[in-house]
Amino acid sequence: GAGVSQSPSNKVTEKGKDVELRCDPISGHTALYWYRQSLGQGLEFLIYFQGNSAPDKSGLPSDRFSAERTGGSVSTLTIQRTQQEDSAVYLCASSLREVSTDTQYFGPGTRLTVL
Amino acid sequence: AQSVTQLGSHVSVSEGALVLLRCNYSSSVPPYLFWYVQYPNQGLQLLLKYTSAATLVKGINGFEAEFKKSETSFHLTKPSAHMSDAAEYFCAVKAAGNKLTFGGGTRVLVKP
Numbered sequence: 009g010a011g012v013s014q015s016p017s018n019k020v021t022e023k024g025k026d027v028e029l030r031c032d033p034i035s036g037h038t039a040l041y042w043y044r045q046s047l048g049q050g051l052e053f054l055i056y057f058q059g060n061s062a063p064d065k066s067g068l069p070s071d072r073f074s075a076e077r078t079g080g081s082v083s084t085l086t087i088q089r090t091q092q093e094d095s096a097v098y099l100c101a102s103s104l105r106e107v108s109t110d111t112q113y114f115g116p117g118t119r120l121t122v123l
Numbered sequence: 124a125q126s127v128t129q130l131g132s133h134v135s136v137s138e139g140a141l142v143l144l145r146c147n148y149s150s151s152v153p154p155y156l157f158w159y160v161q162y163p164n165q166g167l168q169l170l171l172k173y174t175s176a177a178t179l180v181k182g183i184n185g186f187e188a189e190f191k192k193s194e195t196s197f198h199l200t201k202p203s204a205h206m207s208d209a210a211e212y213f214c215a216v217k218a219a220g221n222k223l224t225f226g227g228g229t230r231v232l233v234k235p
Binding site: 012056058066067103106107111115116117 | 157159164166168169220222223225226227228
């Protein structure tokens with residue numbers, strides 16, 4: 009079946025602009041995660057959603073970052089007033105349930121470049 | 124708190140030789156451990172995971188890893204490297220909660 013998809017695959021923006029990154033999880037997966045992969049910080053957790061529960065936002069680096077998940081499916085990560093240090097690959101993952109043993113399946117990522 | 128340390132950011136092996144990638148973790152609760160592989164310009168693909176059943180875990184593409192609680196380790200091995208194994212490998216831990224904490228990654232180069 010279809011895996012996790014993300015769009016756009018690449019995004020170049022100017023410092024100070026807002027960007028939206030989209031994630032379509034695997035159909036039927038109830039948990040959705042966002043991670044960031046950058047040269048300086050490696051792979052780091054940003055936020056995750058599980059069903060109707062409040063999201064775990066503990067990894068968001070600043071209040072310029074926000075995310076929502078509509079209808080328990082598609083998620084959008086928004087970065088306001090982008091800075092050069094936001095340049096990274098943003099990875100989305102989904103899992104069938106919010107269970108620690110469940111595998112998280114990753115999308116191909118969105119490469120964000122802030123000029 | 125939990126953390127993962129991968130020894131060696133780059134490893135070079137000859138085709139046909141043993142691949143050994145080291146991973147040590149720290150966790151205040153019994154962990155679940157994962158190895159992912161990332162090929163260039165792609166997302167992460169699960170190789171194998173330890174979920175407190177057998178301590179020796181077999182994964183895809185001939186990889187396996189052994190959970191050693193006394194050494195807080197989860198090293199990844201493959202008996203015979205193939206050119207297609209050239210990629211970056213990440214060890215990750217889940218302890219409290221469902222977020223993955225990743226190590227810094229090890230890039231594997233396979234020499235013909």
